[in-house]
Amino acid sequence: MAVATSGTTTMNNVEAVRHTLYEALKADDRTLILGEDVGARGNVFLITKGFIEEFGPERIIDTPLAEASIAGVAIGMAMEGLRPIAEIQFADFIYPAFNQIVGEAAKTRYRSNGDYTCPLVIRTPYGGGIRGALSHSVSIEALFYHVPGLKIVAPSFPADMKGLLNAAIDDPDPVLFLEHKKTYRLVKGEVPQGHYTIPIGKADVKREGDRLTVVSYGFYIHQALEAAAQLAGEGMDVEVIDLRSIRPMDRTTILASVRKTRKLLIIHEDNKFGGIGAEISAMVVEDAFFDLDAPIRRLCGPDVPAMGYALSLEEAFMIPVPRMAEAMREMVNF
Amino acid sequence: MAVATSGTTTMNNVEAVRHTLYEALKADDRTLILGEDVGARGNVFLITKGFIEEFGPERIIDTPLAEASIAGVAIGMAMEGLRPIAEIQFADFIYPAFNQIVGEAAKTRYRSNGDYTCPLVIRTPYGGGIRGALSHSVSIEALFYHVPGLKIVAPSFPADMKGLLNAAIDDPDPVLFLEHKKTYRLVKGEVPQGHYTIPIGKADVKREGDRLTVVSYGFYIHQALEAAAQLAGEGMDVEVIDLRSIRPMDRTTILASVRKTRKLLIIHEDNKFGGIGAEISAMVVEDAFFDLDAPIRRLCGPDVPAMGYALSLEEAFMIPVPRMAEAMREMVNF
């Protein structure tokens, strides 16, 4: 973490994203924001509120209701030297932009052998637990993490939000920046002042321990830490890694931890089958098979198309802290 | 395999698909085909050649150049009782239809709690090794296999093509039917006459052995079998499983084999990171960890955006039989 700062400020995740975007717009006139309702409305979570008044409608672009063009126009801007920050209002609406992101942004540098590049950030709120029902709750990381040429980050602490968003904006390649909307106002933390970046591709050990490695990210990293704190009270020290970056993925940190604890539990909200946890497990088995004392376990969202609107259905989909603690206990005692 | 047949006919994969489509159109007037250039041109691989003359332009629809509507219109037809068979000309062009497939087809039954269903087949040729360069070579299975509500099959023997395509057409839910274009004319085999289906979700042990389990599919299943034949000559009997169905995935067959051979090698053309192999590995570790005598290994496509046009680049991307044989030897001797 390259920090040049005098102090810190307490912020929630919305404030951290807003603050970082604001500083970027101030510092670099190659940056601009485009998306649906980012102007007068200031984005549906009020992240860009007031920006259009300060930076003008040419840099804070209320786009038409058309996601493929939001991504595609941003790609063209990036190819010609800007640092566009595109917003997809909810991650659920990114599907129409799939071709532009996967087929175009991720391949621009490769197909031109470096003649053209695509330094683009696409921000989008994802995840559930907010009564968003079928189309305002999805996790999308597993639909994109297989794609070489893309980077994907999913920070969930305010300080990480700022450091990784700065890194994403500076990055010379396309970055998908995922913000778990349930953490937006729920999660508060100290954010260093001044400009700093956190390297994309580095996970963060948020809690040290030696009995079990837990890898998570998003809203669940907060729940996993709560569960780990419970276990600590029971005398079991669990190591909790916040993945933060999904591609590139920090194999080094995960392997070092697993070699120490000899057990791995992966927790994510997204469906299990083909989710991020599959790659983490396969990667660890490849490189640290003989260091493992127990099967790797994945505690993940159920394999159903989406979470329902009814509270009972949403609760059935989400994994509460006690279930996480129970899985951790089982692994420790295995 | 529910076969009611007197004999078999030798066919390549193009012929098997063509024959099966033809029989389906004859047998059930709820079926129709829509896609780009499927009419007079008879599809770019001549799979539907002559169909428009026989079944008419209302059932063999040359669509506008617009993939989202190919999938989307087909969904509407399926919701109203037809059995549309949509074609995406090359798998690389499926990205614009991602929203319709992932957001709509896969969720139709779920979101309406069964009030509406979506019995739709989307056929598309995928895979490389045919000098297709960046946009006529991709593997797409890993971009879709994470999606509950979808089924994905990727058969690569003519008899499997027929049985699984029939099953896909009969299926009451959306099925993505992937045809590896390198196998189209290269692979020939006996195809039973008459109507039969092969259940979606069942892998097939194409070669029995006890020293190592190899799981593959697509063009590489043929190469893996060649490599296994070499190893048999060297006294090493390798079991080769043709996955055939990617979702649902046949955990039972894979686990039974791994419990017998105690070693697993997964081979696929698609990029490694986040590919199908990740889930297979994670699944096996979850359920058969203590049955394994060696780390699970994945021999996969390199993590680059696509294969290049130059022969040297394409060859660098593809995995030749000797490399497969070498990996098998290493695993057997581990």
Add this chain to the structure above:
Amino acid sequence: MVKAIESPAIGKHDLSEDRLRWMLRNMHLQRTLDNRGFQLNRQGKIPFALGSEGHEAIHAGAAAAFNRGKDLLVPYYRDLGLCVGIGMEPLDVLLSMFARAADRSGGRQFPNHYTNKALGLQSFSSIIAAHVPHAVGAAYVMKLRKEQGRAVLCTFGDGSTSEGEWHESINFAAIHKVPIVFLCENNEWAISTPRSKQMAARDIVDKAIGYGLPAMKIDGMDPIAVYLGLREALERARNGDGPTLVEAICYRFLSHTTDDDDRTYRSREEVEKFRPLDPVPRFEQYLTDNGIMTAADIEAMKREVLAEVNDVTDRAEAMPFPDASEMYANVYEGTHEPWL
């Protein structure tokens, strides 16, 4: 090709007095149900509601032109009144708001996202314009099966016309001349995005030309004008003469949803400017002016509608939530993926 229906269309229609009263009732039912959603949201009983104040005339007029049991409706989330108008029960609206197990989506869908195959009301998602190709596919089936006298009615907002899927679908429908009417409920806003930032076209009907389609612009605040326009367009479709793009001008009087606050992006003056066009008092005036209803009749109707809405509210609220295990139903036919 572009045609306008005169408005108000007094005396130029064939609607019976009963039918006119039915239309007013539908408008009141819509507004009352809408308000109920907002009330329940304020009371903390439901987390979300969405209103269509300003769209009542479109819904009543279109519903009056719709042939129940024959036509198919592929609506969007702003169509409460239209869905009720083609026969959906008010109870179903409340079950959707309360996300009860008896809701037709099993409490899965957001409020206002209905499904009712028996009524010909196609299930749709929240993804803007994603339903338009489905409507076209459905219309294709009618054409393929030579089902004379049937048509699809597909609705969407002004913002929705920007989506690529909208474009592809209209184009497909135009080429194949399928029996469909595309009804754009142009309320000038897409959340906070005004039409000037959504398109440079003067009118939405202008878009029809590029697809080779006939178009019709109607006063969406006048239920009779809407009825006449839709009847003509639907008849054309039913007779095998292909699709029409209908633009119905209305206004979204409320915030986009309960999660929105329209004061952040549009002036109160603008909203007040549109108030005199509010379709409900305007239509009441027409009915009383023409001796079809008295003020007292209207009051009685409102009371009766309110009683019905109160009744279904109580009934819906008393019903159970879906059981957690329901989460696994209807992923595929039959059981959940067995291997997982």
Add this chain to the structure above:
Amino acid sequence: MVKAIESPAIGKHDLSEDRLRWMLRNMHLQRTLDNRGFQLNRQGKIPFALGSEGHEAIHAGAAAAFNRGKDLLVPYYRDLGLCVGIGMEPLDVLLSMFARAADRSGGRQFPNHYTNKALGLQSFSSIIAAHVPHAVGAAYVMKLRKEQGRAVLCTFGDGSTSEGEWHESINFAAIHKVPIVFLCENNEWAISTPRSKQMAARDIVDKAIGYGLPAMKIDGMDPIAVYLGLREALERARNGDGPTLVEAICYRFLSHTTDDDDRTYRSREEVEKFRPLDPVPRFEQYLTDNGIMTAADIEAMKREVLAEVNDVTDRAEAMPFPDASEMYANVYEGTHEPWL
């Protein structure tokens, strides 16, 4: 709003005789390079080729209107002549065909998919219409930076206008009045799909109306008409007056690519019907009729072009393939993903 440029535009232009000869040379260069691809394919030296016979006038005329060093070109695969016309070296065309290491994409891209940032030729993929939003984004940058006198030229085929991304991009450009010209090379076919199955619109220019854009229909078989039309449209863009949709009518004389056989879907009569419009002899006739070139001049030009194409063929063929290790370059900036 829709305007037609008269054709042939004899005597109505400001092109010097040198420029006219340059245009003819560009047309011959294109056709000779095209033919070379087909020859090399028949000889088994390259697996694939793609020709643009019938598009020569569009390419020469557009290239003549393009400001080198200022404007930006975002073309599609059928634009060999246009790319050469704005300054790309014929050697680069052959390097692309042969997929040699020295090809600007490093032998990665399919033939005819060029990139040349130094020339202002934006890299594009094979995915139909996916480049159109990039062109709009590029034009937005010009507007944002207040770069007067620059414009983007973005081309595509008739079939490409059906894609959703095309629609969304034109709409975005129209709203923001960015400096861009959309040039549709309407050759009546999209592989085997005739225009009647692609759209119900009479003309592609009709599509402009729905975006509030001016449009222009030009004879794409006449390089002077194309030049005049494009000059006007590009000037409008450069002056800050926004986008224009230009439809240039031409014909695809060859099969779609070497993988296609057009005899399976269109009659020889149709192809022969268009032969008299072939832009190359037509333009030659114009030049000889007007005493700008003699038949002997033209023969000499053809020989000279052929010699150049032979020369670059030999040079390109002699160059090495990319090294296998190159596969890992330029996935991201710097190294390949280190953790894998």
